[in-house]
Amino acid sequence: MFPLLLSLAAVFSVLLLIMPQAARAQEGPLDKSEPKGTTVEEIIKRFSIKEKEFKEARDQYTYRQDVKVMTLDGDTPDGYYQQVFDVTFDDKGRKIKNVVFAPQPTLQRLMMTEEDFDDIENRLPFVLTSDEIGEYDILYVGQQKQDELSTYVFDIAPKQISGKKRYFQGRIWVDNRDFQIVETYGKTVPDIRKKKGNENLFPKFTTWREQIDGQYWFPTYTRAEDTLKFSMGDIKIREIIKYTNYKRFGSKSKITYEGQEVKKAEPKAGEQKPTEPPKPQ
8 A cells, every 4th residue: 555655554673563452352461481291393383284274274265355444534534445355266166256345445545555455365364384484483472361262372573585575474372272373463574665755564463263164263353453654654544354254165066946956855764866877888
C-alpha cells in the first residue's frame, strides 16, 4: 500500500515484539523454565514436520477469505478496502480464487500493492515447515497457556534476507500436544524503502488458528492495527482477515436433478447390491 501513492509501512527492527494488551488477554503468565520430558531441539523438529503436513493438508481444502483494510483517523475509519473470495478447485483439481464481493475501495491515503496482496494470502497465515526452518533463527522463550491450550513459545527471525524473498519475523505459540502453531504475532520482512520516497512497509499482525476436522490447526482470524511511519507522515491502519467454511476437497461425482442431488437407493435388508456386468474383452 502507498500513502499518496506510497505503500503500507511499519518499522520493525527487533525480534521480540510487544503484543497489544487486547491480544494478550487470553494468555497466561510466561513460564521461562525449560520443557520437561523433551528438548527444545526435539520440539522444533516435531512442529516443523507437523507444519509441513498442515501446509499440504490445507492445500486440499476449500475456504472463504474475507479481507478488510482501513485507514483510521483516530479510531474512525476514513478509507476502506474489502474483498471476499472463495478458494476452490477447478474441474482438473487446480486451486483457483473466485471473488464473490468487492465493493469500490475508498482508500485515499493508501494504495494496495502486489506485496500486500501476496502477504495477505500467503504470509499472514504463517507456516514454518521442515523445508524452511533452516532459514530462521529460533529462540525458545518458555511455556504459556492459551485459553485451555498449553503451548511452547518461540521467537523467530530470518537468518538473512535473500533477494526479493519475504519472511516472517516475530513470535509463535506451538501446542504441546499436536505440535502445531496455534498463534503467530509479528510482521513480514523486509520493509522496502527506495529512493524518492518510494516506500513499501508492512504492519504487525496477529493470526489465530482453530482446529479443523479434529486434526489440523488452520488460520481463522488475523488482525493488524498499527501506525505506519512514512517519510511523508504517519498513517494508522487496521486489517481484519477472516477464514471460514473450511471443507476438504473431494473429486467424487454426483448426479443432480432440478438442482437437487439424487441419492443412490440403498438395498433393502437381505438384498445384495447388484453387480456390474463383465466388461467386454
